[in-house]
Amino acid sequence: MQSKNHFLLVDSFKVFAALLIILHHLSSYGQMAVDARSVLPGLMTWLFEYGRYAVQVFLVMAGYLAAQSLTRFANTQFSSQTLLRVIINRYLRLFAPYIAALVFTIFCAWIARFWVNDEFVGEQETLSQFIAHLFFLQGILGLDSISAGAWYVAIDWQLYSVFAVLLISFSSYQALIWLISIVAVSSLLYFNRSAQYEAYFIYFIGSYGLGVLAYLAKHFADKKIQVLAKFALIAIGLIIAISALHQVWLRNFLAWFVALLLFVWGNTGYPSLLPRGSKVKAYILHSIAWASPLSYCAFLIHFAFILLANTLYIASGMHAHESGLIAISLMLGVVVCSTIAASYLYRWVEIPSAKLKI
Structure with a gap:
């Protein structure tokens, strides 16, 4: 059912977080979101308020997987050429499906502007805006994002690059853990x-x-580093709890809880399924294993289908009925279409682009 690099908890987190982000954006953008709220006010409000917390799951998991990838350089001699190659390869890994989804989103936004007069559609994209997106600079330059998920890709590359510098250049991981812990606490309590x-x-x-520390605490070869990383993970949890006496930040608790789950069960594989085992369980596990590799592409492509669905809803006149049931049906269609499109984007773009390495 799985390859040696796929684990049940990690794959489940990928699928759950991607789906939650899609639902969060569906509850946030366009006339469909307004009308769906009339039928399911509690659920739509919850998705709008708390669905964005799935980003914390993505971030912690990304840190965990980054540490898994980068710690192979722990005992090698530092090379600036190797470091540069790792950072550029990460850019290439993210770039191809990202740019394909971006172009498709621009096309969908162009169609939407004929019928949808809504802020989330945005103004006509400019060449400078598009070029900034190519180099993940749109946020730094203060430009509007072309797609709802573009900002995360830029941040992911920044974070991976920073930790590539740290994990490859530091000769002492003990000092590195202290540095990561101090910076993490500063971010959680101030910058964030x-x-x-x-x-x-x-x-x-x-x-x-937190994701990086969770990996080091469980899988790093040096037991002393494991112990120190465990201590740092627990200490940060206590700091988060103490800080809650002043103000409760749920996303900090969620991030620490996800890191703890990855520490305990992050390397748990898929269970073997006996011939007489539960068909429902087998179906769920196969679905997770199938959907997990598609999660990045689904995250990238879904906003384009939100644009198209809102366009169809308004252009066809269905919005005049103010029917929440029609809006919800279109939302389910967005999820299905995003999944199908993600499977093609994954097979036709992401897999072939994996060969683009220095």
């Missing part, structure tokens, strides 16, 4: 609470760093 840092890695490095 100020919107002026949203375009920079420092805003998100707290959650990402």
Whole structure:
């Protein structure tokens, strides 16, 4: 059912977080979201308010997987050429499906502007805006995002690059763990609470760093490093709990809880299924294993289908009925279409582009 690099909890987190982000955006954008709220006010409000917390799951998991990838350089001699190659290869890994989804989103936004007069559609994209997106600079330059998920890809590359520098260049992982812990706490308690840092890695490095510590605490070869990383993970949890006496930040608790789950069960594989085992269980496990590799592409492509669905809803006149049931049906269609499109984007773009390495 799985390859040696796929684990049940990690894959489940990928699928759950991607689906939750899609539902969050469906509850946030367009006339469909307004009408669906009339039928399911509690659910739509919850998705709008708390669905974005799935980003914390993505960040912690990304840090965990980054540490898994980068710690192979722990005992090798530092080479600036190797470091540069790792950072560029990460860019290439993200770029191909990202740019394909971006172009498709621009096309869908162009169609939407004929019928949808809504802020989330945005103004006509400019060449400078598109070029900034190519180099993940749109947030830093203060430009509007072409797609709802574009900002995360830029931040992911920033974070991976920073930790590539740290994990490859540091000869002492003991000092590195102290540095990660200090920076993570600073981010969780200060930088992550100020919107002026949203375009920079420092805003998100707290959650990402928790994922890195979770991996080091369980899988690093040196037992002393494991113990120190465990101590750091527990200490940060206590700091988060103490800080709640002043103000409760649910996303910090969620990030630490996800890191703890990855520490305990992050390397748990898929259970073997006996011939007489539960068909429902087998179906769920196969679905997770199938959907997990598609999660990045689904995250990238779904906003384009939100644009198209809202366009269809308004252009066809269905919005005049103010029917929440029709809106919800279209939302389910967005989820299905995003999944199908993600499977093609994964097979036709992401897999072939994996060969683009230095």
